[in-house]
Amino acid sequence: MQRSRNENEAAPRRRANGAGVSNRRARQRALAIGVTDDRSEADDALAELKELLRTAGVATAGEMLQQRSQPDPDRYFGRGKLAELKKAIAASGANLVACDDELAPRQERSLEAELDVPVVDRTAVILDIFADHAHSAEGKLQVELAQLEYNMARMRGLWSHLDRLDGGIGTRAPTRGPGETQIETDRRLARDRIAALRRRLTRLERNRGVMRARRDRSSLPRIALAGYTNAGKSTLLNTLTGAEVGVGDRLFHTLDPSTRSFELSGRDYLLTDTVGFIEKLPHQLVEAFKATLEETVLADLILHVVDAAAPEERRIADMEAVDAVLEEIGAGDKPRLLVLNKADLLEAEEAREAQLRHPEAVLVSALRGEGLEGLAERIEVAFEDTLAEVELLIPYSEGARLHELHELVGEVERSDREDGVLVHARVPIAELHRFDDLRTADAA
Numbered sequence: 001m002q003r004s005r006n007e008n009e010a011a012p013r014r015r016a017n018g019a020g021v022s023n024r025r026a027r028q029r030a031l032a033i034g035v036t037d038d039r040s041e042a043d044d045a046l047a048e049l050k051e052l053l054r055t056a057g058v059a060t061a062g063e064m065l066q067q068r069s070q071p072d073p074d075r076y077f078g079r080g081k082l083a084e085l086k087k088a089i090a091a092s093g094a095n096l097v098a099c100d101d102e103l104a105p106r107q108e109r110s111l112e113a114e115l116d117v118p119v120v121d122r123t124a125v126i127l128d129i130f131a132d133h134a135h136s137a138e139g140k141l142q143v144e145l146a147q148l149e150y151n152m153a154r155m156r157g158l159w160s161h162l163d164r165l166d167g168g169i170g171t172r173a174p175t176r177g178p179g180e181t182q183i184e185t186d187r188r189l190a191r192d193r194i195a196a197l198r199r200r201l202t203r204l205e206r207n208r209g210v211m212r213a214r215r216d217r218s219s220l221p222r223i224a225l226a227g228y229t230n231a232g233k234s235t236l237l238n239t240l241t242g243a244e245v246g247v248g249d250r251l252f253h254t255l256d257p258s259t260r261s262f263e264l265s266g267r268d269y270l271l272t273d274t275v276g277f278i279e280k281l282p283h284q285l286v287e288a289f290k291a292t293l294e295e296t297v298l299a300d301l302i303l304h305v306v307d308a309a310a311p312e313e314r315r316i317a318d319m320e321a322v323d324a325v326l327e328e329i330g331a332g333d334k335p336r337l338l339v340l341n342k343a344d345l346l347e348a349e350e351a352r353e354a355q356l357r358h359p360e361a362v363l364v365s366a367l368r369g370e371g372l373e374g375l376a377e378r379i380e381v382a383f384e385d386t387l388a389e390v391e392l393l394i395p396y397s398e399g400a401r402l403h404e405l406h407e408l409v410g411e412v413e414r415s416d417r418e419d420g421v422l423v424h425a426r427v428p429i430a431e432l433h434r435f436d437d438l439r440t441a442d443a444a
């Protein structure tokens, strides 16, 4: 795994698909570091970073937390702690330091100079996982764009990793950077590449716009899944729609949005699963994934999926992180329904407590398919206002119209009369105009 995967256009990027990469990663042993200002949190403060490292295929050799209100602006840790860290690296046999915060280039440089091992930050690890998990052409371009921008901001030599065949996160030479001219050249190349990536992404986005327009014409109500990574969004999509979207016990399993339809009481809905969120989600990624996240922005309803079995503090932080990202992408004021997932992992008492704490939420187990009736009900209620109860009289000669109505609303209540079929149906208000000529006077 490399911090800079951006290679020449002529030499297409090799994605981490060979065994070589995982072997290389297996040799990486990271010492996780972080800063906290709260002693009570200290127990678990690096749990997520370690999980990210695990997902990236890097072993954790140890961890070290410094208690201070702010990281040191020059070296992240204080001097004394840094000396301690150096000893811990030697003792644990770590060959990499992974920092829980995004490091300023200056902090990163002085850490590497001081410690003599590569130092990576949380953002680099997340970018790396994304690079690994991106499958679609669009996803790969989005990740590459984010990585380029991250490296640009650091004036990192673009192809410097090619010098070091060993690979792995942060295998850039610790202290020696490329010469000034090389950096200038690299920056120009990077800017060109960024411009090219943006153009290609715009083209792909346009295609997706076409697909979306096609869906729009079907005018089905749209629901988007949002939530912290690993909350169970894809599992819920599969359970609700019978789809087979990949599910994995690792972070950022899903990067590409996928949309499926499902039916509740005869009405069809579209459900979209997309990339998961995380605390301190690198800004470059939110930027690059704007188009993907647009599926969320365009939804009529957002199901915010939460791992109810996560420890309380984690859960609260997760929910806040999701709120923050929704806000950032412009979906902050969409109607939302809170879904507490993984109910099967809760004791009866815990389940009761969770429900008390979030009375507005629905408790489900996507894995076991439990609580889905409750969820269905809430979804239907959320869309209730978009339906109007109408009475239509459809002449026998217009069977196609009856068919059209069925397509739109599913089962209807009907009675056969001499002059046609009298139908009572709940029709989406936006589609009502299609049946205006059939409405009976009394039900208008």
Ligand SMILES: Nc1nc2c(ncn2[C@@H]2O[C@H](COP(=O)(O)OP(=O)(O)OP(=O)(O)O)[C@@H](O)[C@H]2O)c(=O)[nH]1
Pocket (backbone or CB within 6 Å): 227, 228, 229, 230, 231, 232, 233, 234, 235, 236, 246, 247, 248, 249, 250, 251, 252, 253, 254, 255, 275, 276, 277, 341, 342, 343, 344, 345, 364, 365, 366, 367, 368
């Ligand atoms: N026990 C239990 N496990 C669940 C449930 N729902 C999902 N999981 C597990 O949680 C893990 C993550 O599930 P996913 O559906 O991949 O989660 P996601 O939110 O799509 O994650 P990303 O795509 O990484 O953002 C998997 O191992 C699932 O099997 C549930 O209701 N109960």
Ligand SMILES: [Mg+2]
Pocket (backbone or CB within 6 Å): 233, 234, 235, 246, 247, 253, 254
């Ligand atoms: Mg997923």
